Amino acid sequence: MEWKNKIIILxxxxxxxxxxxxxALAPDAAQSLTERRPLAQRPxxxxxxxxxGKFMSQWEEYALDxxxxxxxxxxxxxxxSLDLLRQKDVNDLxxxxxxxxxxxxPLDQDSVDYAAQRFRLVYDxxxxxxxxxxxxxVIPDKNYFLAPQGGYPTLDYExxxxxxxxxxxxxxxxxxxxxxxxxxxxxxxxxxxQENLLDLAGxxxxxxxxxxxxxxxxxxxxxxxxxxxxxxxxxxxxxxxxCWLTSPxxxxxxxxxxxxxxxQEGVYDLSQLEGADxxxxxxxxxxxxxxxxNPAGDPDRELIIFRDSFGSSLxxxxxxNYGKVTLVDIRYIxxxxxxxxxxxxxxxxxxxxxTSVLNNSVTLK
Amino acid sequence: xxxxxITFLYYFLPAVLVLYFLVPARGKxxxxxxxxxxxxxxxxxxxxxxxVFSITQGYILGRLIQRFQKTPLxxxxxxxxxxxxxxxLGFFKYWDFLAGNLNQLGLASLPLARVTxxxxxxxxxxxxxxxxxxxxxxxxxxxxxYLRLAVYISMFPQLIAGPIVRYSEIEPQLASRPHTWEGAxxxxxxxxxxxxxxxLLANTLGELTQMFRDSGEKSVLFFxxxxxxxxxxxxxxxxxxxxxxxxxxxxxxxxxxxxFRHPFISGSVTEFWRRWHISLGSWFRDYLxxxxxxxxxxKGRWVVNILAVWLATGLWHxxxxxxxxxxxxxxxxxxxxxxxxxxxxxxxxxxxxxYLLLVVVFTFVIFDSDGLGDGLARVEGLLGLGGxxxxxxEALYALASYGFILxxxxxxxxxxxxxxxxxxxxRLPRLGAAVQPLLLVALLGACTAFLVxxxxxxxxxxxx
Numbered sequence: 001m002e003w004k005n006k007i008i009i010l011x012x013x014x015x016x017x018x019x020x021x022x023x024a025l026a027p028d029a030a031q032s033l034t035e036r037r038p039l040a041q042r043p044x045x046x047x048x049x050x051x052x053g054k055f056m057s058q059w060e061e062y063a064l065d066x067x068x069x070x071x072x073x074x075x076x077x078x079x080x081s082l083d084l085l086r087q088k089d090v091n092d093l094x095x096x097x098x099x100x101x102x103x104x105x106p107l108d109q110d111s112v113d114y115a116a117q118r119f120r121l122v123y124d125x126x127x128x129x130x131x132x133x134x135x136x137x138v139i140p141d142k143n144y145f146l147a148p149q150g151g152y153p154t155l156d157y158e159x160x161x162x163x164x165x166x167x168x169x170x171x172x173x174x175x176x177x178x179x180x181x182x183x184x185x186x187x188x189x190x191x192x193x194q195e196n197l198l199d200l201a202g203x204x205x206x207x208x209x210x211x212x213x214x215x216x217x218x219x220x221x222x223x224x225x226x227x228x229x230x231x232x233x234x235x236x237x238x239x240x241x242x243c244w245l246t247s248p249x250x251x252x253x254x255x256x257x258x259x260x261x262x263x264q265e266g267v268y269d270l271s272q273l274e275g276a277d278x279x280x281x282x283x284x285x286x287x288x289x290x291x292x293x294n295p296a297g298d299p300d301r302e303l304i305i306f307r308d309s310f311g312s313s314l315x316x317x318x319x320x321n322y323g324k325v326t327l328v329d330i331r332y333i334x335x336x337x338x339x340x341x342x343x344x345x346x347x348x349x350x351x352x353x354x355t356s357v358l359n360n361s362v363t364l365k
Numbered sequence: 366x367x368x369x370x371i372t373f374l375y376y377f378l379p380a381v382l383v384l385y386f387l388v389p390a391r392g393k394x395x396x397x398x399x400x401x402x403x404x405x406x407x408x409x410x411x412x413x414x415x416x417v418f419s420i421t422q423g424y425i426l427g428r429l430i431q432r433f434q435k436t437p438l439x440x441x442x443x444x445x446x447x448x449x450x451x452x453x454l455g456f457f458k459y460w461d462f463l464a465g466n467l468n469q470l471g472l473a474s475l476p477l478a479r480v481t482x483x484x485x486x487x488x489x490x491x492x493x494x495x496x497x498x499x500x501x502x503x504x505x506x507x508x509x510x511y512l513r514l515a516v517y518i519s520m521f522p523q524l525i526a527g528p529i530v531r532y533s534e535i536e537p538q539l540a541s542r543p544h545t546w547e548g549a550x551x552x553x554x555x556x557x558x559x560x561x562x563x564x565l566l567a568n569t570l571g572e573l574t575q576m577f578r579d580s581g582e583k584s585v586l587f588f589x590x591x592x593x594x595x596x597x598x599x600x601x602x603x604x605x606x607x608x609x610x611x612x613x614x615x616x617x618x619x620x621x622x623x624x625f626r627h628p629f630i631s632g633s634v635t636e637f638w639r640r641w642h643i644s645l646g647s648w649f650r651d652y653l654x655x656x657x658x659x660x661x662x663x664k665g666r667w668v669v670n671i672l673a674v675w676l677a678t679g680l681w682h683x684x685x686x687x688x689x690x691x692x693x694x695x696x697x698x699x700x701x702x703x704x705x706x707x708x709x710x711x712x713x714x715x716x717x718x719x720y721l722l723l724v725v726v727f728t729f730v731i732f733d734s735d736g737l738g739d740g741l742a743r744v745e746g747l748l749g750l751g752g753x754x755x756x757x758x759e760a761l762y763a764l765a766s767y768g769f770i771l772x773x774x775x776x777x778x779x780x781x782x783x784x785x786x787x788x789x790x791x792r793l794p795r796l797g798a799a800v801q802p803l804l805l806v807a808l809l810g811a812c813t814a815f816l817v818x819x820x821x822x823x824x825x826x827x828x829x
Binding site: 002 | 366370371372374375376378379407408409410411546547549550551553554557565569581582758759762765766767768769770773798801802803805806809810811813814815816817818819
């Protein structure tokens with residue numbers, strides 16, 4: 001059948017040739033909005049880069065990153081893997097009841113030990129000889145709730161918490177797992193939803209000796225949020241609403257950013273709603289050191305939170321009893337230099353970390 | 366450059382196809398050579414020098430062998446060419462292995478070269494050797510046209526992963542070859558099927574084997590899943606590359622011989638090696654086994670010949686003791702089959718298949734391991750001797766996540782899919798003819814999706 005041969009050649013040539021021309025002629029994109037990362041750019045062609053092989057290796061990355069309809073092809077791959085090949089995950093990401101999560105196992109004991117060592121360093125250096133009261137709380141990742149439902153392997157959470165609490169005998173452990181469920185996390189992101197944390201915040205506030213009021217007003221930006229897992233998985237899942245809570249107290253708060261030496265009005269950066277990662281709305285995103293000043297709080301009470309990104313959305317809910325709440329992220333600032341900025345005396349100190357960071361604690365300085 | 370890469374599929378291949386079919390017949394070999402050198406130099410530009418040197422020595426010494434045919438000088442030139450080819454292969458591939466072992470035994474204190482192995486050196490060395498030996502034997506005439514010999518040795522479709530093409534097979538095609546719609550369509554179909562075997566099946570199975578290697582929770586079940594996945598991954602990877610090579614060759618008008626014929630349906634190791642990497646097996650048969658005397662010698666000498674060939678086969682795959690053990694294991698099994706139980710296996714095909722599959726799992730686990738100690742530890746795991754639990758959570762997860770692919774791969778390793786396609790085409794020729802082009806485009810789209818996602822895409826031939 002000569003016509004069949006011609007159709008085979010024609011279709012394959014159209015596919016290969018079409019995408020080839022498209023790749024060659026289309027302008028290069030600077031970044032991937034779905035994956036929130038810069039895309040590789042056309043490498044420099046010189047005798048030196050060719051001889052060293054650098055041009056070729058960079059070209060391979062460039063060709064992958066700038067391929068036309070890249071996001072569409074990534075969606076196709078996820079669909080083939082999950083629905084046709086019946087795989088349980090794609091690039092370690094899986095979907096249970098519309099919620100995406102990332103496999104996080106097994107327990108890396110060395111990582112937990114390292115995190116405990118870094119926390120111990122903070123304690124020994126700044127807290128041991130003070131009247132500070134130290135608390136520890138561990139935030140379970142989404143797998144804690146989703147993995148058993150879908151038959152996915154998980155960390156041994158009990159062992160992780162047991163290990164950490166035994167190495168942090170100077171801290172009182174506040175168990176928040178009972179205040180959380182799978183619905184309290186974004187469907188497309190690892191983070192939790194601030195509007196679902198009122199019970200948890202109330203528990204922490206009470207446990208640290210404060211009075212709790214849940215007088216907050218809910219604000220909602222509809223269908224604006226596609227979390228980091230959405231971009232990584234590549235499936236065309238719908239965008240989510242992003243909510244944040246305000247109160248008269250929070251309205252009066254201002255935030256000092258030690259990186260820019262500047263005060264910001266309010267605890268939320270609403271301009272981030274238009275940005276690539278609207279979750280950065282909470283306390284201005286990834287910051288090494290921030291202080292929230294609360295004019296309505298008790299000026300003699302101060303809270304210091306050693307935290308990861310989960311702390312950004314929770315901290316505003318813990319402000320109400322304190323004159324000052326300081327957030328320290330030792331992924332971005334060395335704990336050795338904290339005394340340049342902070343004086344540790346009489347504060348409540350909360351170590352608030354997610355299991356994902358504890359199990360990958362190499363990022364802690 | 367890899368066939369299974371965006372650079373090859375969407376930059377290199379369209380460019381070479383357009384130029385190749387645009388130029389007149391006399392310019393086609395030149396286009397092939399230029400693109401083959403570009404293809405080869407893409408990974409390690411410096412090794413282009415080796416390639417050009419190999420081609421040149423093969424060309425000059427081949428001509429000299431013919432010039433002095435039937436004189437002692439022909440033998441001298443043959444040995445000189447073999448020494449140059451094998452010397453290069455020996456230095457780049459085996460020097461560190463030899464020196465490292467001698468140093469470890471305290472017999473020498475030799476410096477290690479620590480050089481990167483030139484990709485495909487084992488393949489093109491064997492092609493040059495077969496060429497000069499065949500010229501010496503008078504089977505083929507020495508090629509007078511440098512360009513044609515250069516195309517034979519460096520042709521990118523089969524350059525880095527075979528099949529090992531004999532000069533005698535394609536000598537006439539180097540001078541002139543037909544280019545037909547049928548040839549191009551068959552070649553393109555074969556290429557897409559090979560690409561799919563590599564990208565969709567082998568790479569996905571590779572994720573499972575990688576998951577096993579990374580696991581801290583191994584169990585007997587996990588060892589078996591790994592063993593099965595490993596054998597299938599190597600098969601689909603290697604046979605996929607061969608399909609792509611044969612398909613590309615067909616597009617350019619060449620006919621390369623088959624390299625795999627459903628080896629896992631074999632009923633004995635003897636049959637397996639008639640179906641697995643056929644071009645390598647026949648190379649060793651013609652250029653080592655038969656010169657050593659083959660089977661027309663005493664039984665003891667014959668066993669030595671078999672073991673020598675399989676020692677060489679093992680070492681050809683890599684300069685590590687696990688490859689030596691892998692080759693010798695096959696040699697012993699082949700000798701044992703021929704001496705004791707091949708006829709029994711042929712009388713009991715079910716038992717023969719089970720035996721072969723067990724041999725495949727155990728040997729490929731050794732093949733895939735990082736050294737002999739590691740290989741033996743994995744064999745212990747398969748046998749339940751390593752103190753591992755029978756089942757682990759990770760193994761169950763791997764089974765759930767990769768079970769369907771393993772079933773697909775097992776079926777795909779049999780002649781069943783091809784037989785079904787043939788039956789469909791025979792019964793419903795119009796439907797079959799309409800579906801095939803769409804299916805090929807869908808497969809190419811799926812492969813592109815997997816490549817764009819930057820998924821697992823290992824290159825298994827760096828040792829060869």
